[in-house]
Amino acid sequence: MTEREGKAGLSEAAGEMLGFHRPGGDTLVVRLSGGWNLRTALPSPGDVEKELSSGPGIRKVAFDTGALGGWDSGLLTFLLQVFEKCAAAGVAVEREALPPGVRRLLDLATAVPERKGARREADRVPFLPRVGEAAGRSWKSNRDTVTFIGDVAVAALRMVRGKAQYRRSDLLQIIQECGAQALPIVSLISLLVGLILAFVGAIQLKMFGAQIYVADLVGIAMVREMAAIMTGIIVAGRTGAAFAAKLGTMQVNEEIDALKTMGFSPTEFLVLPRMVALFLMMPLLCLYADLMGILGGMIVGVTMLDLGIMQYYLQTIHAVHLNNLWIGLFSSAVFGVLVALAGCLRGIQCGRSASAVGEATTSAVVTGIVSIIVATAVITVICNVLGI
Amino acid sequence: MAFGSFVLQKDLNFTVNRGDIFIIMGGSGCGKSTLLRHLVGLQTPAKGEVRYGEVNFWEMDPGEREKFMRRFGISYQSGALWSSMTLAENVALPLEEYTDLDPAGIRENVSLKLALVGLKGFEEYYPSEISGGMKKRAALARAMALDPDILFFDEPSAGLDPISARMLDNLILELRDSLGATVVVVTHELASIFAIGNNSVFLDPDTKTMIAAGDPKKLRDECPDPKVRNFLTRGEAGASG
Numbered sequence: 001m002t003e004r005e006g007k008a009g010l011s012e013a014a015g016e017m018l019g020f021h022r023p024g025g026d027t028l029v030v031r032l033s034g035g036w037n038l039r040t041a042l043p044s045p046g047d048v049e050k051e052l053s054s055g056p057g058i059r060k061v062a063f064d065t066g067a068l069g070g071w072d073s074g075l076l077t078f079l080l081q082v083f084e085k086c087a088a089a090g091v092a093v094e095r096e097a098l099p100p101g102v103r104r105l106l107d108l109a110t111a112v113p114e115r116k117g118a119r120r121e122a123d124r125v126p127f128l129p130r131v132g133e134a135a136g137r138s139w140k141s142n143r144d145t146v147t148f149i150g151d152v153a154v155a156a157l158r159m160v161r162g163k164a165q166y167r168r169s170d171l172l173q174i175i176q177e178c179g180a181q182a183l184p185i186v187s188l189i190s191l192l193v194g195l196i197l198a199f200v201g202a203i204q205l206k207m208f209g210a211q212i213y214v215a216d217l218v219g220i221a222m223v224r225e226m227a228a229i230m231t232g233i234i235v236a237g238r239t240g241a242a243f244a245a246k247l248g249t250m251q252v253n254e255e256i257d258a259l260k261t262m263g264f265s266p267t268e269f270l271v272l273p274r275m276v277a278l279f280l281m282m283p284l285l286c287l288y289a290d291l292m293g294i295l296g297g298m299i300v301g302v303t304m305l306d307l308g309i310m311q312y313y314l315q316t317i318h319a320v321h322l323n324n325l326w327i328g329l330f331s332s333a334v335f336g337v338l339v340a341l342a343g344c345l346r347g348i349q350c351g352r353s354a355s356a357v358g359e360a361t362t363s364a365v366v367t368g369i370v371s372i373i374v375a376t377a378v379i380t381v382i383c384n385v386l387g388i
Numbered sequence: 389m390a391f392g393s394f395v396l397q398k399d400l401n402f403t404v405n406r407g408d409i410f411i412i413m414g415g416s417g418c419g420k421s422t423l424l425r426h427l428v429g430l431q432t433p434a435k436g437e438v439r440y441g442e443v444n445f446w447e448m449d450p451g452e453r454e455k456f457m458r459r460f461g462i463s464y465q466s467g468a469l470w471s472s473m474t475l476a477e478n479v480a481l482p483l484e485e486y487t488d489l490d491p492a493g494i495r496e497n498v499s500l501k502l503a504l505v506g507l508k509g510f511e512e513y514y515p516s517e518i519s520g521g522m523k524k525r526a527a528l529a530r531a532m533a534l535d536p537d538i539l540f541f542d543e544p545s546a547g548l549d550p551i552s553a554r555m556l557d558n559l560i561l562e563l564r565d566s567l568g569a570t571v572v573v574v575t576h577e578l579a580s581i582f583a584i585g586n587n588s589v590f591l592d593p594d595t596k597t598m599i600a601a602g603d604p605k606k607l608r609d610e611c612p613d614p615k616v617r618n619f620l621t622r623g624e625a626g627a628s629g
Contacts, residue, residue: 038487038497038535072535072567077496101566105504108562112506119509353471353516 018043020051026059028052028091030082033067036075045081052089061086062094076105148345151267152275159276164268171273178239178274179281183288185234190289193230194218194296202305211305215312216319218297224324225331227289229376232335235282236368240343243274244364247347248357256348266348275340282336283329290328323388331379335372342367389419389426390434396422399597400436402589409564409571409584411604414591415619420574421465421542423591427572428540429457440538458486461531461569465542467523469515475502475526476511482533501529505559521552528559539563541573545580557583578622582608590616 019031030048052058061082068075079102086093095103125133158164201217247270250256256266294316301307346364350356389397396419404410412420425431427438429445438445440456448456469478479498483489489497502508505525515523524544531539544560545553557580563569575581581588581604588607590600592615600607600616608620 038483038489041488042493073497073500073532074535077493077500080500081496101568104562105566108559109500109503112503112508114509118513120512351516353514355472356516 018047020048021064022058026057027062027094028058028060029062029064031064031067032075033069035069036071036078038072038074040074042074042078045078045085048082049085049089052085052091058091060092060094063097065097065099068099071099071102075102076109079106080109144349145345148267148348149341151265152271152341155265155268155272156275158268159272164272165264166269166273171277174273174277175281177242178235178277179284182235182238182281182285185238186231186285186289187292189230189234190222190227190292191296191299193226194222194293194298195300196296197221197226197293198297198300202300206305211301212307212311212315214297214301214305215307215315219294219316219320220324222293222297223290223320223328225328225376225380227293228286228328228332228335229372231282231285231289231332232339232372233369235278235285235336236339236342236365236372239278240339240364240368241361243340243343244347244350244360245357247344248350248360251347251350252352252354252357271340271344271348274344275337278336278340279333280336282332282339286329286332290325327379327383327388331376334375334379338371338375339368342371389422395434395596397591397596397598398435400589400591402598402601404570404572404587406570407564407568408587409560409573411581411585411588412572412574412591413576413581413588413604413619415576415593418591418593420576420591424540424542424572424574428460428462429453458482458534459537461534461536461539463524463527463531463539463541463544465546467515467520467527469523469526469530471515474512474514475507475518475529478515478526478530479533482530486534497533501532502526504532505529506555521548524548524552524556525559528556532563535567536569538570538572541571541575543575543577544573545575545577550579553577553580554583560584576619578620581620590619 017032017034017036019033021029021031023029028051030051036042048061052061079098083093095106098106155164159166197218198214201214202211205211205213205217247256250270256270259266259269297316298309298312301312302309343364346360346367350360389395389400400423412423414420422431426433432446437447443456445453445456469475470481473481476495476498479501480494483494483497487494498511499508502511505528507522507525507529510518510522510526515526518526528541528544531541539560541560544556548556560571560573561584564571571584573580573585585604588601588604589598590607590613591597592599599613600611604620607616611617611620
């Protein structure tokens with residue numbers, strides 16, 4: 001323990017640390033004694049104020065620090081407040097008796113004047129300006145989104161023509177990360193979704209002795225919609241968030257600025273490989289999820305509904321048509337593009353702080369999932385209109 | 389000091405006296421920042437001990453060590469301010485957690501600490517809204533929040549303009565002189581080393597050990613090791629490894 005803390009550890013009660021006397025004339029002497037330490041109970045500057053107002057004719061405050069022990073910023077804070085109160089009361093302060101270290105630090109604290117206009121007022125912004133600001137932000141965000149989609153479309157065209165700037169190794173690595181490495185979680189979720197669908201269907205269908213149709217229910221639901229949606233949501237939470245975090249961190253570290261200044265297009269270099277990777281991997285993950293979901297339904301059918309494996313398999317083949325498969329695979333490819341766009345857009349838009357990366361990641365997942373649901377609705381309506 | 393089987397530094401033995409401004413110096417990659425992490429409790433050394441007075445720091449019970457670490461103030465290389473908090477909140481957090489000050493007392497103390505580093509009026513700013521030099525100063529204000537016995541700095545003046553670097557150096561000197569704090573600084577900024585340091589250790593990445601210790605100015609003028617003189621004269625003493 002330092003001398004400062006050691007003395008403060010023996011500190012007296014707050015009341016005994018502060019005393020006053022009037023040696024005569026117009027001077028009030030404030031006696032400071034004992035250890036003045038942040039971690040101990042300190043006297044209030046209000047006591048000095050009371051003393052100032054108790055007797056008439058006080059024009060000067062002086063200090064007696066003969067019995068002062070250890071001190072730290074607790075004493076400095078107290079003194080600054082006393083100085084303020086004295087200034088407000090028009091009383092002069094004599095600092096000479098204060099320890100040299102205290103005087104130096106007080107001088108330092110007041111040496112740099114407050115920068116003009118730096119202080120922020122906690123004024124509440126009126127309603128209409130707030131609405132206006134929100135509308136302005138929303139307009140800018142929408143414009144940025146449209147610009148981003150346009151940039152990506154141009155970059156995709158350049159890629160088709162073989163002119164896009166990107167590293168093939170990056171593309172392969174992203175394909176591995178968002179494809180093969182997602183298989184375990186896709187397996188688990190799809191198997192469980194198949195199980196749940198079969199359970200729910202089995203309870204109803206069993207009442208009519210129609211439990212064999214669990215295979216139809218699970219097969220069509222998984223292949224046409226559920227596998228694509230569930231895979232899309234998994235990928236939004238896993239890969240879309242990773243894209244936003246990665247690009248957001250690159251934004252914070254000025255890596256994206258470095259790309260720009262060296263003539264690389266961040267859209268081609270960073271966004272395009274991610275979008276292509278998800279566009280290619282999502283249908284494969286979806287196909288895999290179809291199989292896992294059907295397997296989950298089969299487990300329930302065989303173990304709980306006394307159906308044979310071949311019986312369940314043949315019923316599934318009979319129920320599920322290629323149209324269902326194509327719709328599911330098409331949807332998943334669309335979801336892949338949407339999730340990649342959402343993740344990359346939020347990452348590129350990210351601010352330059354750690355909390356901004358967190359916000360970008362959250363926003364990427366929310367945007368990705370909302371996009372998936374909206375796209376599902378649109379595709380369903382179109383299929384309905386087309387009669388497929 | 390080691391990472392797995394890779395030994396970064398060995399046979400380090402030095403003493404920091406109370407009131408010293410102690411410089412840990414050496415070329416890039418010699419282990420300065422790792423040594424600092426061992427000193428402040430962020431990384432266990434592979435072998436050896438760190439003593440604060442009679443206390444064997446790494447032998448302490450983890451809970452006790454955590455309490456002991458409240459006597460340290462640490463200013464990191466990048467500032468490491470919490471980005472979701474304003475400057476005032478950054479400085480106030482340790483005061484709220486570890487003192488019995490009331491909210492008004494905390495507010496006053498935060499204002500004082502920010503005023504000491506020349507940031508009066510910037511209480512409500514977020515770290516992302518201020519410059520690099522201001523971040524370093526705000527980090528120092530946070531490091532001083534609990535009036536620590538020992539202040540540690542990792543590259544305090546790196547990346548600062550000469551005036552800001554000089555101001556920070558003066559502030560470190562003032563804190564040592566006024567509060568009697570002990571200061572440990574990791575740096576290879578020669579101007580800072582000579583302006584503030586009165587004791588030092590020089591780590592060498594080739595021999596993986598300390599090759600000099602003492603007053604940096606004396607080392608510059610009198611050290612028999614050409615590597616040290618070369619470093620401290622920015623190569624003017626003649627190159628040698």
